[in-house]
Amino acid sequence: MSKGLPKRSEDYSLWYNELVKRADLAENSPVRGCMVIKPYGYSIWEKMQAELDRMFKETGHQNAYFPLFIPKSYLSKEASHVEGFAKECAVVTHYRLKNSDDGKSVIVDPDAKLEEELIVRPTSETVIWSTYKNWIQSYRDLPLLVNQWANVVRWEMRTRLFLRTAEFLWQEGHTAHASKQEAIEETVQMMNVYAKFAEDFMALPVVKGVKSENERFAGAENTYCIEAMMQDGKALQAGTSHFLGQNFAKAFDVKFATKEGGLEHVWGTSWGVSTRLMGALIMAHSDDNGLVLPPKLAPNQVVIVPIYRGDEELEKISNKAKEIMAKLRAKGVTVHFDNRDTHKPGWKFAEYELKGVPLRIAMGPRDLENNTIELARRDTLTKETINLSEIELDDYIVKKLDEIQETIYNKAYNFRTEMTTEVNSWDEFQEMLEKKGGFLSAHWDGTSETEDKIKELTKATIRCIPIDQKEEDGNCIFSGKPSKGRVLFAKAY
Amino acid sequence: MSKGLPKRSEDYSLWYNELVKRADLAENSPVRGCMVIKPYGYSIWEKMQAELDRMFKETGHQNAYFPLFIPKSYLSKEASHVEGFAKECAVVTHYRLKNSDDGKSVIVDPDAKLEEELIVRPTSETVIWSTYKNWIQSYRDLPLLVNQWANVVRWEMRTRLFLRTAEFLWQEGHTAHASKQEAIEETVQMMNVYAKFAEDFMALPVVKGVKSENERFAGAENTYCIEAMMQDGKALQAGTSHFLGQNFAKAFDVKFATKEGGLEHVWGTSWGVSTRLMGALIMAHSDDNGLVLPPKLAPNQVVIVPIYRGDEELEKISNKAKEIMAKLRAKGVTVHFDNRDTHKPGWKFAEYELKGVPLRIAMGPRDLENNTIELARRDTLTKETINLSEIELDDYIVKKLDEIQETIYNKAYNFRTEMTTEVNSWDEFQEMLEKKGGFLSAHWDGTSETEDKIKELTKATIRCIPIDQKEEDGNCIFSGKPSKGRVLFAKAY
Ligand SMILES: [Zn+2]
């Protein structure tokens, strides 16, 4: 709190890092690439988890838990899967430490070498499908709709808090179905669940789409995704849902007796979102004063700060504050009364601004006299004085929180609209990417080759082929070859 | 469901293993010592987590998340701590796989060796205290009251589902305080929280006590615990709460500026319960027909099974069932209507008995005629016919669930009372331990030496020195030396 945040316009990346740390969301740990999620950050993640978990259960899924470790041979069973994850695996090779011969330090006991190395799960398809083999015999066992909340490890070389860390928290859904059609429907359903969560709770508009082959999950036949736009004009993949075909069923020999008496491999899906969503939430809405949290995910939706001299004033304000809190809580609003005497009101104002509390109520002696409060909105940084004899404060605040949620969403929506540009030539593509960034809607010839070259030259990738892509004849901006519709390019996190 | 469970009286251990698997609670995974927690088992664990989490938050704690990996040098900083955990550590030594030279397999890349090995956390004191060093400067930063829900790994050689597994799920609280007194109070408070949870939710009576030095946590000055009695006369430690003194603060140099202007090391506690509680829950209450779940932790408190021929009957019963479900849900009762046509009512009855659903409602065509239902209690296996014109079913069921919760608790309480024996000589000790088992309340001279010898000779250990120990002059049952009070011995899980 000693000095202000860096400005977004000056150094967006530094602004993000500093914000994450100063708002007590997360910090780097002594273990390279692993983060500590601090209590305030974790409380936002808990709100996300609760809503997502509810949505998963409403769509018929149950939670379970599978092992942290994957035998190396399991990871290798699906060829493109191991290809995709082998380069970033944490490998357990030993199961014991011992004292060194000189007794001065603790070393890995060479006698405790594992026969087969274990991989710390980067994702759990392999260990889960090896389990499903025993759970699935007949069509009566299908569909199998399971989710797991877990930590996973991918040994990233360059890491950033929440956005890319060696260890991260996530959920991974893994489902098995009797038919291809049903598995595809599940894949699409979960993309829609993610989109609804992003839009309704994170106030984050997303584009639903399908990944190009280059960006597909290792082991999937098709990857659906939701893509969001950050304030610096870079895209962020906020969730993915994979149609696995029969790939893992074949790799792990998972078959079922059909209703008709046959024996077939089952069809699979997997889908996940992670603590990366925290990064998206922070980068999409926050400003140079700190976090801006959508009310639906704010641990405290309202904070009350008393302004007082002496115990007598504090007591009067406290009594009033308690009345207000009781009414707000009865309406389901989370509210915190900060009566610490170790910090001044001005310090507290800055602190709650930094932490993104949607509404701040200030009450001083004059407010008591006049039966008023001062209400400040975090998103717009506007203030108003409210006369409590004229307005039912609890109803007013409930309405105001809804309004804030909507305002934040609309702001992000308008920004994204503004940052989505149709481009029709390679020159235009390069110019727009450099000058403006954002999503570039452009024709593409459908080949990996072209996508690779564009990435090499500009760092932009195809974020997705939008679900609502319009049929439109055109020519690939790079190769000039014919194309039937536009895809979205962007530089991405 | 093909054949009955083994009987407890014949092979308690086999009964437990089979029950865990057949009731769909957990199973062994392809990774040695690691379990898969199946959806039904996990849904019980989720109910436990929800209640515990609420209790932690009500006592002022916040959740956070710390890294899975601990640098080897960190683990070594507290001498007795590393001594306690070194022999059962999973060690990460490499961060990449690659294709073998012949291209036929995937091997660990020798070029990707870590400079310093990482330990998969067996518990997180070291990584957390290294973080607390940066979080704590002044008395204003204290107390720091943090909890984490996480997976941990201890490389156990002999494992049993839920009771002892290489990987398990748990919560670990880690708190820091300005004074010794406050840290001790926190330690005791959390033992009490655990005891309340065990008794009120798990219907499991526990003895609160303090561990002898032998059984103390590696790095603690004092370990408080709750101990429960299983149906085979063996004790089970259900939760521990450690007073860490200044041990970790000194190891990681965590000091704070006192109110008075001094600089002192902080005082610490840590406390945890794990998926082991699932084992305790299963072993304490279940019978030869399957699980018996206390209603407060049962994922489904009531199941409704229709008995019908043809669609018309099913529809009539369904309508009635829906009415009942709506009323029950309005009272907060979880209820499931099993209208599957793939299984017969008899099969379903056995299935829900196996899974421990507290109340089963059966409805057939004659019930429709008479406006009755059949209500069966899982704990007592008793049935009654209820006339719906005479009784408000929802109120009746709510009352009945409370009654079941209490009955299960009382049964376990009476069993434990019966299984707690005062013994006053070494002969009596050995005889009782062999013939009856249970808790043996006996005088002990307070030395580790005596405890070690007793353990060697009988496998019994001191479960705890009960909090409510009465002062009583006596002589150690083994050494004959003077003692001031009785402690509880038992064979234990
Ligand atoms: Zn096969």
Ligand SMILES: [Zn+2]
């Ligand atoms: Zn020191």
